[in-house]
Amino acid sequence: MTLTTISAHALVPTAHASKYLQQLCKHWQHNLAVEFTPDHGTVVFPKDARGADWLAAVRDAYGRCIRITARAAEQTASEVRTSMFEMDEERALCAALTAADIEIADAAARRDYASALDAAALMVEPINEYFEQVMVMAEDPALRGNRLKLLADVVSTLRLVGDFEQLPG
Secondary structure: OOOOOOOOOOOOOOOOHHHHHHHHHHHHOOOOEEEEEOOEEEEEOHHHHOOOHHHHHHHHHHHHHHHHHHHOHHHOOOOOOHHHOOOHHHHHHHHHHHHHHHHHHHHHHOOOHHHHHHHHHOOHHHHHHHHHHOOOOOOOHHHHHHHHHHHHHHHHHHHOOOOHHHOOO
């Protein structure tokens, strides 16, 4: 999955162009990928992803996780015990989470939100398979708690990118 690149070019005549350009680039540099010189600036805005199907899929997968974990917070185990996994989808989600957790945390620390979103998008399929194949609210309280904890960890990792519930849809 890659983001579509949209480019814009602006010419604004002013006596202080270099000063304004550098101020804007320094401001955007706090949250975005920016390269600039006194006479040229490039800012990469990942917002072109809004409305994309894959972003809606991340939002929906995140929403499934947060809804069930919020309703059953008191039943959630304190840690995930992989020895309790009974199904391949549990192992697959745990593996996807392990990979995404590292990538998302690293990307968020670098303020590279496009890469963080890419890693979050890779979580969609394992999350959906998990919900389709695994009975999260199992009768066994220990198994249920373990499954809820795995989903709570998914929520924590995806929240490093942002609160997907705030996206429209």
